Amino acid sequence: MTGWIAVDWGTSNLRAWGMEGDAPVWEVATAEGMSTLDPEGFEPALLAAVGDRLDGPTDVFACGMAGSRQGWAEAPYVPVPAPPGSGDAAVPPVSDPRLRVRILPGLSQADPPDVMRGEETQIAGLLAREPEFDGAVCLPGTHSKWAHVSAGEVVSFRTAMTGELFALLKSSTLRHSLGEWEEAPFLDAVSEAMSRPERIVTDLFRIRAAHLLDGDGTGTSRLSGLLVGAELAATRPWWLGRPVALIGAEKVRDAYAAALRAQGVPVMPHDAATATLRGLAAARTAMAG
Amino acid sequence: MTGWIAVDWGTSNLRAWGMEGDAPVWEVATAEGMSTLDPEGFEPALLAAVGDRLDGPTDVFACGMAGSRQGWAEAPYVPVPAPPGSGDAAVPPVSDPRLRVRILPGLSQADPPDVMRGEETQIAGLLAREPEFDGAVCLPGTHSKWAHVSAGEVVSFRTAMTGELFALLKSSTLRHSLGEWEEAPFLDAVSEAMSRPERIVTDLFRIRAAHLLDGDGTGTSRLSGLLVGAELAATRPWWLGRPVALIGAEKVRDAYAAALRAQGVPVMPHDAATATLRGLAAARTAMAG
Structure with missing residues (x-):
């Protein structure tokens, strides 16, 4: 027996939870x-x-790329500033009468142009728990999102291609020069990329050369650190002088928390799946009301 | 009838020329x-x-990755500062008595660590034609090289992963948002990346968002421009206040020439294959002497 079903339907995965x-x-x-x-x-x-x-x-509440134009049914973006979780859900056509599906819309920003689908539901989940939250929300991932949240709204946001770049570069020329992830060289590389962001395209090749010439084994840590450092350099206006709520799976969250704390930024970690479920539950409650 | 054979043996291609x-x-x-x-x-x-x-x-003179540790026979790197084309050639074992093969060594740099194999021969070709050249040499490509050349030597050099990043990102999420290359949006993106190099990881995703929200069709030009701009930001100490000899195939050379001239940098273009052949011919002459 299931009360309702929560779904996080992304580009490459489908996760569903039976909810009471x-x-x-x-x-x-x-x-x-x-x-x-x-x-x-x-x-x-x-x-x-x-x-x-x-x-x-059974009611099914879904967020993520299933609501994109190339998805199941398009739930048009809601332009910021807007409360995350606002806007009309899409109702896709179904054949099975047991399914009553709603897909929540994402957020868009006109200038500079930006989009998110799925992360807005996690931010709504954060606000369901902490309605007074005022600060930056960081959602690291394939496409990391940084949102400025104030007075219950997403005021502005930016996307960094950090996770996708990491995956692409792991299969590049650098694939011969990687090794295990370790925090110390990761933090060194974060700091280097933040202080010299203009060097990123040469610092990346340096990973290969240091391995070839010196047998350096910190390639994974340095690649990860250079990219996270480049993300923190790009998103400085979001995190500088603000508390940061960090929403992600444990491993990536720990790395970002270490990087941000090394910059003296106060960080509050939150579990991604928990935030998603809170956001979907809040949407369900709002629609029932 | 062939006098000798020139070979440029790279990571992904073999080119050979019969020479008189x-x-x-x-x-x-x-x-x-x-x-x-x-x-x-x-x-x-x-x-x-x-x-x-x-x-x-028949004498065969080769440059490039065939001389790497994973290649045919290792020709150990010559550390800079050094004249390009100096150092001992490797003589790989052959079964066919008609082949008399020599593979020229690349250059290495200890700090920051860096390596090149093949481009040193093109620089040697440039110096064979212009022995007094003093300035920067830019060799755009999968791994773009920038060398400071003075008094017949490569003094220092850096590698940027520009071309490889372009190829990787063309197959990324951005693949839906590309289009034809055009010079004007390319130069705009070069300028943006050079003035705000810290934004590269968010500017890359902006290509996707601008296409999704506004139907922007300049993705290829902007991707190319952001990466070339990031390279010029990283290599500013090489080209600032120096003439730049630009060695490359026509299409990529034209794009780099436009980007550099937009910064007021004097650029002298050179054909890559011609430079390779001049460099290999100079090596042959030196070994005969």
Whole structure:
């Protein structure tokens, strides 16, 4: 028996949770992300993941790329400034009468142009827990998001391609020069990239040369640190002089927390899945009300 | 009848020219670059490319990655400062008595660590033509090289991963937001990246967002411009106040020339293949003498 279903449907993954009120009671994850599916493929993919849990008509609240133009049903972006979680949900067509699906919209920014889908729900989850939060929210990932949140609204935000660059560069010429991640060389590289951001394209090759000439084994740590440092250099107006709520999975969150604390920034870590579920639960409550 | 054979053996390609004195009389190119070959594969790959041109024992002068540790025979790096083209050539083992192969060494730099293989021969070719050249040499490519050349020596150099980053990012999330290359948005992006190099990781995602929200079609030009601008920001100590000799294939050379001239830098363009052949011919002459 399931009260409702929460779904985080991203580019490369689908995660779904059976919910009783605000509490998850089961969880499934598949690799059927938005990028692997035609519009007709979303309902079968959802049923494959959660169909055997359905014992009657069930509300499904989803966030993420399933609501993009290339997704299941487009939920148009809400322009900032706006409360995260505001705007109209999309209702995709379904064949199975047990599914009552709503997909929450993302946020857009006109100048400079920027978009997010999914992270706004995590920010809404943070605000559901801390309605008075005023500061920066950092959501590290494939496309890291930085949002300025004040008076219950996302005022502005920026996206950095940090995680995608890390994945791309791990398969580049640098692939021969990586090794295990360690905090000390990571923090050194963060600091170098922040103080000399103009050197990023030469500092990246230096990883390869240091390995070739000196057998340096800190490549993974330095690659990760240079990219996180470049992100912190680009987003300085967001975190400088503000408390930072850091929403992410444990490993990436710990690395960003170390990098930010090394700059003297107060950091409050939050679990990503918990924030997503709080945001989806808040959307469900708002629509019921 | 062939006097000797010039070979540029890079990571992903093999180019060979039949030479009479300093003049090429035929040319072949194959995709059997260093990365596709075991050490035992180099001789068969060379014979497949030039074997039917051999009518007796023939000198072969090669530069590039064939001389790396993972190549045919290692030609250890010569540390800078050094004249390009100095150092001992490697003589790989061959079975075919018609081949008399020498592979020229690359250059290395201890601090900051850096390496080049192949470009030193192009710089030597430039110096063969202009022995008094004093300034910066820019060799744009997968791994762009910037060298400070004075008194016939490479004094220092740096490598930027510009071309490889461009190729990686063309296949990233940005692949949906590219279009044709045009000079005006390219130069705008060069200028933006040079004046705000700390924003590179957010400016990259902005390409995607501008396409999604505004239908912007300048993605290829902006991606190329941001990366070239990041390279010029990183290499400012090389080109500032110095004439720049620009050695490359026509298309990439024209883009770099436009970017540098927009900064008021005097640029002298040189053809890459011509520089390679001059450098290999100079090495042959030096070894004969």
